Amino acid sequence: MVVQDNYNPYENLKYESLFCLTNGYLGTRGSHEEGTARSIPCTYINGVFDKSETFMRELANMPNWLTLKLYVEKELIGIENCDILSFTRALNMKRGCLVKSVCLRDRKGRETRVESVRFISRAHVHRMAVRLYVTPLNYSGIIEIENIIDGTVINFCDAPRFKVKHTYLTKNEALDESGAYLEVATRDNHLHEGCGTVVQAVQEGKDVVKTNVFHDFGEQAVEFLDFDACQGETAELTKYAVIYTEREVKKEALKETIQQEMKGFLQTGFEAEFELHQKACEALWKEADIQIEGDEELNKAIRFNVFHLMSTASESDSHVNIGAKLLHGEEYGGHAFWDTELFMLPFFAYTFPKKARRLETYRYHLLDAARGNAQKNGFQGAQYPWESADDGTEQCPDWTIEPDGTCYRCYVAVYEHHVTAAVAFGIANYVRITKDTDFLLHMGAEILMETARFWMSRCQYIEEKNRYEIHKVTGPDEWHEPVDNNVYTNYLARWNLRYVIALAEQLEQEHPEEYRNLAEKIHLTKEEIASWQQVQGKIYLPKKEGTQLLEQFEGYFDLKEVLIEKYDKNDWPIRPEALKTTKTSQTQIIKQADVVMLLHLLGEEFDEETTKLNYSYYEKRTMHGSSLSPSIYAIMGLKVGDASKAYRYLRRAAFLDLVDLQGNTREGIHAANAGGVWQTVVFGFAGLSTDDAGRLHINPKLPEEWKGLTFRIHCPESWLQIHIDGEQHVDITVLDGKEVDILVNGKAVKAHKADA
Known part of the structure; x- marks a missing residue:
């Protein structure tokens, strides 16, 4: 309650x-x-x-x-x-x-x-x-x-x-x-x-x-x-x-x-309809509940986020998505952002895979609109809009009016192209978790090929440096726009190209008829794929010379160094004094996880030393001006061994709306944050992941405050309940489907049947 x-x-x-x-x-x-x-x-x-x-x-x-x-x-x-x-x-x-x-x-x-x-x-x-x-x-x-x-x-x-x-x-x-x-x-x-x-x-x-x-x-x-x-x-x-x-x-x-x-409603009556409704709610909680032993207050806050997120996704309609404020308020007009693929989709892929498929099918329905968006902006392939409603056209306004009546040009849609990589990443992630080959063959692959084409046309060859660059973009950190060679965007563009090159080879070998039909439909040739291979190998990925410190964008390290040193009663960063006299865009202070978001998504591309170095550097410079940020720092804090700070970040995220931390809950619930809270618990503290071969891994890191954690997930052929006790021991029960082997701390463990 x-x-x-x-x-x-x-x-x-x-x-x-x-x-x-x-x-x-x-x-x-x-x-x-x-x-x-x-x-x-x-x-x-x-x-x-x-x-x-x-x-x-x-x-x-x-x-x-x-x-x-x-x-x-x-x-x-x-x-x-x-x-x-x-x-x-x-x-x-x-x-x-x-x-x-x-x-x-x-x-x-x-x-x-x-x-x-x-x-x-x-x-x-x-x-x-x-x-x-x-x-x-x-x-x-x-x-x-x-x-x-x-x-x-x-x-x-x-x-x-x-x-x-x-x-x-x-x-x-x-x-x-x-x-x-x-x-x-x-x-x-x-x-x-x-x-x-x-x-x-x-x-x-x-x-x-x-x-x-x-x-x-x-x-x-x-x-x-x-x-x-x-x-x-x-x-x-x-x-x-x-x-x-x-x-x-x-x-x-x-x-x-x-x-x-x-007439049917009146015949059923209030009590009977309410009972049917409660049974439907019970079925949702049976899939998505998270039970924490040792911190009831936090458990309730986590359930609050899960409740609103799972309640809002459509049960049957693949022509609708999930707005950034759910169906709870007016801000952002109910539009879908990159929030869906990177923050909410993992929750649905593991707990409600049919809903996850509908969310991805929404993107397929709007693929032609994304193609039109790319063409309109002078690019090839498919460019997904920063803000998407029902027809797939860009809904982010060109101008914004302030309360005092002044206007300023809004460049978000012009420069935040990383949403297209997010759509591609979401499809790849969904298929990896669910093994939904049918979706991949008949919808997902076509989107992935067209997003690769977009990044090809977005990359610019710099002959004197023999490399490809992406100019005039804005990464997740919206306080610096536009910039050249945002490292997050460049890495995701390279990932998109690499993934599709490998996918084309796989589909040609394993599903030759479907691949041939797709290639004919979108006029895909081996020569075009070869050009993708050439470009992805030469995309510029900026970092500090002689170190593994990634540079958020070209020239970032030349900006004024300002650090966050104070926090308020809600453990939220206090704006540094230096920002009273210096524009944020002229400092290294950033709005939200940018490089750290990259480390979260493509963690397999970075070694432990690189991950720790970059987390430590950017954590001291992030204001968390977006609700999307705290959960990512919580997950990555656990990955680098900063458990106490990760727990603080989880609490910030879980209570964000309940205590109105950002003062804008009136506008609706922060949907991406709700998905991020689930990810922090399941991916962070429970240490759940699925590798490219489809094997489940669990490497738990429960905080001292917790005496146990229980949650449920779907994998391709099984429905599992996972319980982790205060000693980090893992018990896996097969509630339905086949028995599977799970890698717990790197060792294979057989999940047992519920009645065994």
Whole structure:
């Protein structure tokens, strides 16, 4: 349980993100049912984007289905309209629901207890519901109810400069004999979305609704109900909601589809649907739970990150990805970044491999758009956009507006080409973990070949130095842009070319028919592959002369040396005094893991001495201005033997959103950080890895604070449970599939069957 035990309106937006509920199809932020002054009430449907007057296509805020208001003699029973006698709200991660208990006193002294349960069904993803248990404590009388579907919602409702409305009204009417129905369409593509709601009021098993009237109030569908409330007696008010879009059914059939779904929902009932939902949640946790003995607080924080990450990935749709803020907030417009492949995909590949395949299939669906992006920018092959929405075009804006109205040119999409290498790396990593040859042959290989072509066209031959360079790029560290020969980018470009050269040879030998078909489709020749071989061997990889210290980019070592020496109460770096008088870009201070990210991804290319030297050097210069950074330093800290610092980094990452370390949790949950937290535990402290031959390795390094660690993973033919005790002993159980040999600290260990 993640608990909020007092009400502070200035924390509303943070808790709306923390308490957001998702089921892969849609997500609804944790707003209060009755509404509050400070609120960004959002329901996003995965994959429904719109541009309108904004800089980019972004997730369109759909009509708010949640609003349910209670009145006594025109007095709203709400946390901002009454005195709060008691308040508790909690996210129940195990059951996938949001619960609340409040006791309120209005200005006439009437006291009402309101308890609630809210869930977004994982069993039937178009269904959602909230139930209120309403008890008048010191009065009897008529309680009036407003069941509202609010179509007036906009994106960035609390940011005057950026406000935009992405939908227009098409229908506002009663759902059936009772209930409300609102239908809207997106402004650009005219994609229709329908929402239907029904409210039931029951006391001691009997319907107590006296009045039921529907009103069409502009863009709000409002159903009015009332009932007689008796002192000390509890009434159950249940709001059922159903949402569909034109992506699932024809627009002409939207209302009828929602009517039929609602009939099924009402027939099933709140309790039975909630039970089905909980079983679906239980199935997710069965795959992805992490159990730590010895640190309950940290364990809860890790589970928090796992909960939001696993809840947001689509169960069935390969045309959607995972936004950098999940479905929890507006920042980055719901766009997919390199975050998916490098931070989130490993979690899914090991715990939910079918979801991982869908995430990679998304990239294949948008391959033609990536080809068009490369051509537009004067390159060959496929160049994936820095920010990707539904159509694969670049969604990173060219200009950014500051709160004071000033504009500055945004060059991120122009220079951060390493996202294309990340897409390629993600495919290779997915195939290595899952052995999904079918995906490789029919989708992955084509992407990999086209990304190799991009890097070929991106490399520039410097004749006097007899080498290839990549100019005007930005690496993961965005505080230095653009630069020449970012070592991270150059290494990943070389890796991409090398991997594809070897892959072409492998496919030609092992899958000649599929390889021939692919080569014909994309006009791939042996001469072209030979040219890749020539270039990859001469790509410039800058480092300090006479040492193994990698230079983040050409000229980095000439910048002013500034080190991080102080940390705040949350163990977060304090900005060095020197940066008050010197621009960050003129110093060696960096935003996030750059060279250290390279060491993480391509660790097999660096010896122990090189890894330690570079980790130590760059760790003292990294501000962790991105949430993507702490988990990578935690993993690499363990690799170089800096265990205590690695544990600190894990805690920073795990609690990042729970304690709002960066002050922007209001914008949504940091999805890449959530994936990085899982990687830190499993790859870092458990020491799990898969080699190129597909063999699992475990080299545990549990911290002193932990008495044990248990988690589960999928490998190609088995589902395994791995337990590591406080003495670093490893026990591996085969829950399903074949018995396999695991290399534990370099020695082969046979996994045993669960009943053995």
